[in-house]
Amino acid sequence: MTAIEWTDVTWNPVTGCDRISPGCDHCYAMTMAKRLKAMGSAKYQRDGHPATSGPGFGVTVHSDALDIPRRWRDPRMVFVNSMSDLFHAKVPVDFVQAVLEVIAETPQHTYQVLTKRPGRARRLAEAGRITFPPNLWLGTSVENGAVTDRITELTSTPGVAVRFLSLEPLLGPVDLDRFLFMRRCADGCSCRHPDDGDRNECACGGECAEWRPAPEIDWVIVGGESGPNARPIHPDWVRDLRDQCVDAGTAFFFKQWGGRTPKSAGRELDGEIWSQYPQNRRATSWRG
Numbered sequence: 001m002t003a004i005e006w007t008d009v010t011w012n013p014v015t016g017c018d019r020i021s022p023g024c025d026h027c028y029a030m031t032m033a034k035r036l037k038a039m040g041s042a043k044y045q046r047d048g049h050p051a052t053s054g055p056g057f058g059v060t061v062h063s064d065a066l067d068i069p070r071r072w073r074d075p076r077m078v079f080v081n082s083m084s085d086l087f088h089a090k091v092p093v094d095f096v097q098a099v100l101e102v103i104a105e106t107p108q109h110t111y112q113v114l115t116k117r118p119g120r121a122r123r124l125a126e127a128g129r130i131t132f133p134p135n136l137w138l139g140t141s142v143e144n145g146a147v148t149d150r151i152t153e154l155t156s157t158p159g160v161a162v163r164f165l166s167l168e169p170l171l172g173p174v175d176l177d178r179f180l181f182m183r184r185c186a187d188g189c190s191c192r193h194p195d196d197g198d199r200n201e202c203a204c205g206g207e208c209a210e211w212r213p214a215p216e217i218d219w220v221i222v223g224g225e226s227g228p229n230a231r232p233i234h235p236d237w238v239r240d241l242r243d244q245c246v247d248a249g250t251a252f253f254f255k256q257w258g259g260r261t262p263k264s265a266g267r268e269l270d271g272e273i274w275s276q277y278p279q280n281r282r283a284t285s286w287r288g
Helices: 028-038 093-105 118-126 149-155 235-248
Strands: 009-011 077-080 110-115 136-141 162-167 219-223 251-256
Touching: 110 118, 110 162, 118 136, 118 149, 136 149, 136 219, 149 162, 219 235, 235 251
Parallel strands: 009 077, 077 110, 110 136, 136 162, 162 219, 219 251
Antiparallel strands: none
């Protein structure tokens, strides 16, 4: 089991990673890997580069962990690689495919794959080197408005049943409107939906003003940073994201306010607990 509020269990066929953006600065997984190495854990004995990784946090694949989900009979929500990134460049494509095959062979479970490297996921999928099973949700981490190119990579990745964002740690405001609805209006005008800075409005005033396609992002998780060096989160950032999701029909999950002791701060937003989950919206097929 796991203490992560939005999943049931973690599965780590890969461990280790490298920091690539400000959201990685206080990486909980890197701190945990250092502790596990000191405790003698076999999975955490390879060190990463000291500038971007650390003790016990070198990227390592674990073939012996591939069978673990096959032993779980009851359906579970599974967070894949809480201690790594499946689409890190050092993870061989064959191993990525082996992970996806396990996911496809255990359809009773729902798998959540979260990456800061959605560009590699997109490239592999477009080249036909990997295929996403229908019980896999693919997400990317976005900590502020400077890294929203990851959202474009995610929404451009073919064959994904559910796409989601993890805005944790949220370090600044993020405008999702232009990513939630990226397609042209149905009647063929030049507008996008929304297109004029106001949510769900169309500037031309034509038939597309009532057009409401399904949003490109199915689920948004938001949370403040935790730990002794936690950077603060502003309530208005969270409220704005909630409002954007509500207006778009995107499921919204507020995980925590964060801080040194995040449990004490709780996860209420304006007196309400937001624990929405997405529904599978896109039909996909597994080609093996």
